[in-house]
Amino acid sequence: xxTSTSIGSEKVLLLDYTMPSQVVMFGNLAVSVEDxxxxxxxxxxxxxxCLEELITNTIQxxxxxxxxxxxxxxISRSLDCLEIVVRDDAPPFDxxxxxxxxxxxxxxxxxxxxxxxxxxVRTLMDEAWATYDGTGxxxxxxxxxKQ
Numbered sequence: 141x142x143t144s145t146s147i148g149s150e151k152v153l154l155l156d157y158t159m160p161s162q163v164v165m166f167g168n169l170a171v172s173v174e175d176x177x178x179x180x181x182x183x184x185x186x187x188x189x190c191l192e193e194l195i196t197n198t199i200q201x202x203x204x205x206x207x208x209x210x211x212x213x214x215i216s217r218s219l220d221c222l223e224i225v226v227r228d229d230a231p232p233f234d235x236x237x238x239x240x241x242x243x244x245x246x247x248x249x250x251x252x253x254x255x256x257x258x259x260x261v262r263t264l265m266d267e268a269w270a271t272y273d274g275t276g277x278x279x280x281x282x283x284x285x286k287q
């Protein structure tokens with residue numbers, strides 16, 4: 141893990157964290173996220189919910205629960221925005237295009253399985269998208285900061 145308070149540009153890198161692909165490691169990640177943005181506890185909480193959901197899906201489905209793969213998390217901040225990037229080396233997958241939007245008004249018995257986590261991410265963040273760069277998935281989350 142590496143933290144920084146200045147990188148000499150408008151966007152400041154606050155966290156560069158690598159975790160093994162093990163869900164038991166979320167506690168350490170959560171503390172690191174909170175430490176990276178101590179003045180934004182509500183956003184840190186939302187970021188941790190989103191990270192847990194997205195990374196759990198990556199570990200279970202993308203990496204087949206392999207415990208020895210690296211997942212890297214970056215948090216950067218500008219004056220008006222917090223940006224979170226999650227990088228993994230799983231096969232290409234875009235949860236924002238591949239997962240259907242759930243019918244949250246349907247009863248539990250009528251609702252299709254899946255999609256609630258992605259819906260949660262879309263609700264808590266202002267922007268969310270995924271790309272594949274040929275070596276891994278990059279999930280980017282952005283949250284506008286109130287001035």
